[in-house]
Structures are given as structure tokens and as C-alpha cells.
Amino acid sequence: MYRSAIIPIEKKETLTMREASSASPSGSSAALNAEGGSTPPAVPPLAPPPRCHCLNCSRTMSPPDADLQRPSKEENDMADEHGRTRNLMEFIAGANVPMDAPVCKECADALQSGMMRQLESLEDDCLKYDNLIKDLNSRYSNINVAEYKAKIEKLKRDEQDLTSELKALILEEEKVDRELAAEKRALEQTSEQEEELWARLRDYHTYMIKNDQDVREMNMEIRYIDSQLRMLSRTSVLSLAFPIELYQSSPASLPIGCINGFRLGRLPDVQIDWPEINAAWGQALLLLDILMKRAHCALPGVEFVTLHSSSAIRVERGATVKEYPLHATGSWKPFGNKNMDGGACLFMEALALLCNTVSEQINASGGVPIEWPHRIRGDRLIDSDMEYTVKMQFSAEERWTSAMRAMLLNLKWAAAMINVEKA
Numbered sequence: 405m406y407r408s409a410i411i412p413i414e415k416k417e418t419l420t421m422r423e424a425s426s427a428s429p430s431g432s433s434a435a436l437n438a439e440g441g442s443t444p445p446a447v448p449p450l451a452p453p454p455r456c457h458c459l460n461c462s463r464t465m466s467p468p469d470a471d472l473q474r475p476s477k478e479e480n481d482m483a484d485e486h487g488r489t490r491n492l493m494e495f496i497a498g499a500n501v502p503m504d505a506p507v508c509k510e511c512a513d514a515l516q517s518g519m520m521r522q523l524e525s526l527e528d529d530c531l532k533y534d535n536l537i538k539d540l541n542s543r544y545s546n547i548n549v550a551e552y553k554a555k556i557e558k559l560k561r562d563e564q565d566l567t568s569e570l571k572a573l574i575l576e577e578e579k580v581d582r583e584l585a586a587e588k589r590a591l592e593q594t595s596e597q598e599e600e601l602w603a604r605l606r607d608y609h610t611y612m613i614k615n616d617q618d619v620r621e622m623n624m625e626i627r628y629i630d631s632q633l634r635m636l637s638r639t640s641v642l643s644l645a646f647p648i649e650l651y652q653s654s655p656a657s658l659p660i661g662c663i664n665g666f667r668l669g670r671l672p673d674v675q676i677d678w679p680e681i682n683a684a685w686g687q688a689l690l691l692l693d694i695l696m697k698r699a700h701c702a703l704p705g706v707e708f709v710t711l712h713s714s715s716a717i718r719v720e721r722g723a724t725v726k727e728y729p730l731h732a733t734g735s736w737k738p739f740g741n742k743n744m745d746g747g748a749c750l751f752m753e754a755l756a757l758l759c760n761t762v763s764e765q766i767n768a769s770g771g772v773p774i775e776w777p778h779r780i781r782g783d784r785l786i787d788s789d790m791e792y793t794v795k796m797q798f799s800a801e802e803r804w805t806s807a808m809r810a811m812l813l814n815l816k817w818a819a820a821m822i823n824v825e826k827a
Contacts, residue, residue: 646819
């Protein structure tokens with residue numbers, strides 16, 4: 405192994421002069437000319453010698469001596485004759501001059517220390533292997549080699565048999581794999597069909613649920629419509645169109661009958677004007693006319709003129725036609741107003757005919773006989789053995805108001821009974 409050469413300064417100057425003399429082809433003649441007194445030609449300055457670097461740490465080193473013998477490129481190549489690449493240690497060890505392996509002293513010392521440690525490790529390994537070989541030789545010195553060779557031959561034959569069996573199994577496996585692949589393809593097709601069938605089943609199930617929900621909704625609508633129909637069939641349109649109620653100004657006062665919000669009556673402490681009384685008579689006459697038409701009953705020669713607050717009853721007797729008003733004007737006192745007493749008596753006659761007709765129709769249909777709230781006797785209504793006339797003349801306000809209330813109550817019952825009979 406070569407280390408880096410450290411060239412002294414004097415040797416460097418000698419080397420520089422030698423290179424200069426060798427670079428000039430006429431160096432000796434130039435020296436002779438100088439001795440003869442002639443002026444020597446100008447020599448250009450020489451370039452500084454090249455610097456080299458360490459292969460390991462790249463540190464700059466002095467160039468090697470040029471006089472050292474260098475090997476040829478073929479002898480110092482990186483690849484040896486067997487084509488194997490040498491590492492740094494082999495490269496340094498095979499170098500003939502330091503220039504072929506430029507490594508500084510520190511790196512060379514470190515490399516030498518590492519090589520020594522590797523050498524010691526290899527020597528230890530060799531010693532261990534040698535001891536192992538000796539131990540194996542001493543342990544297995546009495547082994548029958550022929551027996552083991554026979555066993556090896558038998559194992560080889562078994563290996564051949566197993567190899568042939570393995571080949572047969574491989575062929576069978578390939579066949580099974582092909583069959584398995586075919587089964588997988590069939591399974592995939594079956595799975596696709598199954599998914600399609602499941603999708604159709606889900607669609608049909610959703611459709612069935614929707615239809616069931618629609619049927620339920622329709623049944624609910626039918627039940628609701630049926631209940632509404634039954635309720636409407638039990639509801640009296642006439643009772644809704646002509647509501648008859650009681651009006652009471654105070655708990656101690658006498659109640660007054662009302663039809664469609666118009667009060668039909670008069671009390672000393674409740675002064676009701678004629679327009680409201682006339683409108684109440686018009687509503688009552690209109691309701692009576694409708695009820696008699698539905699019950700198919702009528703007074704001969706009697707016609708109802710329903711003109712709201714100007715209503716009247718027209719009676720035709722042969723060639724004579726007389727009209728009885730159900731409206732009045734003027735004062736009430738001292739003996740009441742007799743302008744509409746004739747119309748009120750005809751109204752009571754028609755109401756009595758209507759009540760009798762309704763009772764006969766219900767009895768004929770097998771219904772429960774009706775007990776009217778108030779009996780009618782001519783122009784009078786009987787309430788708890790008390791008779792109240794519908795005439796205003798010579799009648800107190802309280803009694804006439806009670807008669808109007810009883811008349812409206814009978815009229816309300818007649819509307820309800822006719823609605824039940826028609827239903």
C-alpha cells in the first residue's frame with residue numbers, strides 16, 4: 405500500500421526545471437547560445453503543477469512525483485479480469501504509485517484500522533468454523549454412509565413419485581378450476597337474475613303498499629262521506645234555514661220566540677218595533693208554506709203571499725178574493741192592533757192542518773206517535789192548561805208573546821218531524 409508522497413520544495417524546483425528543459429526542443433543549443441554571448445529567446449511561464457484530491461474526503465493533496473513508475477491503464481483498471489468491480493480498498497491495494505490511489509494519510513490510517521478489524525473478525529470466524537468441523541467429525545465418525553445413500557435414493561424415488569402425483573393433481577386442479585370458473589359464471593348470471601327479480605319484487609311490494617294505502621284512504625273517505633251523509637240526512641235543512649230560538653233579555657223576564665233572528669213578541673220592558681215583528685211573521689209564513697208543500701197538504705182556496713215584512717194570506721171564496729195581512733203599523737195601545745188578527749187566525753188553521761197531517765203520516769208509517777208541545781184549538785194554543793190566543797186585540801202583551809212562542813215551537817217540531825219522515 406502506498407501513501408501520499410510529500411515532495412520537498414527543492415525537488416519541486418528541480419522538477420520544474422526538468423519539465424522546462426524537456427519542453428523546449430532546442431534546449432542545448434539555447435544554452436550554447438547563452439554561453440556564446442547571444443541573447444536567449446523568451447520562454448513563456450510554466451503552468452502550475454496539477455493538484456490532486458483525496459478519493460475519500462476530497463481534501464487537496466500535493467501531486468505525486470513524476471519520476472515514479474506508473475502502471476499501464478490495463479493493469480490498473482477498475483474492473484479485474486473476471487469482470488468484478490473492485491472496492492476502494494482493493495483499488496488502493498492494487499495501485500503501484502500514490503497517484504493511482506490518491507488518499508490522504510488520515511483516510512489511509514482509518515482504512516488500515518478498519519482492515520485490521522475485519523481481518524481479526526475473519527480470523528475468529530475461521531477458528532469457529534474449524535472447531536465446528538472438528539466437532540462434527542468427532543460426533544458423526546461412525547455413520548454408515550451406504551445406508552444414508554440408500555435412504556437418499558429412496559427419498560429421490562419417493563420424490564419422483566410425489567412429483568408425478570403432483571403433476572396429476574395439478575392437472576386435476578386445473579380441471580376443477582375450469583369447472584369452478586364455469587360455475588362462477590353461472591352463479592354470476594344467477595345472481596344478476598336474482599337481483600333483477602328482487603328489484604321487481606321491491607317494485608311490486610312498493611306498488612302493493614301504495615295501493616293498500618290508496619285503498620285505506622279511499623275507505624276512510626268512504627266512511628267519512630258516509631258519516632257526513634248520515635249526518636246530513638239527519639240534519640234538517642229547514643231547521644238550518646229557519647232557526648227558531650228563544651230570546652230572553654234577563655233571567656226574570658219572559659222569553660220571546662225568534663225565527664231567523666227576528667223576535668215575534670212584545671213585552672212592557674222589551675219594546676220591539678213593528679218592522680221586526682212583520683219580518684218574523686214573513687219568515688214564519690214562508691216556513692209554513694214550505695212545510696205544507698212537503699207534507700202535501702193545503703187549505704182549499706188559501707194562498708200564502710210570502711213577501712218578507714209585507715206577507716199576507718189570500719183567500720178565494722167563489723168570485724171574491726180577500727187578502728189578510730200579516731203585518732201592521734201604528735200604535736199598540738189601548739186595545740192592541742187588530743190589522744193582522746184575521747191573518748193570524750188563518751195561519752193557526754193552516755198550522756193545525758199541518759200538525760194533523762204529519763201525525764197521520766207518521767202513524768201510517770209505523771212510527772212513534774207525536775205529542776206536540778202545544779195543542780191547537782181554533783186560534784188558541786194550550787200550554788199547561790193555559791190558553792193563549794194569537795189575536796192581538798184585547799190581549800195583553802205577555803199573553804200574546806206566549807202565544808207566539810208556542811206557535812213557533814209547534815212550527816219547529818213540524819219541520820223536524822217532516823225531515824225525519826222524509827229521511
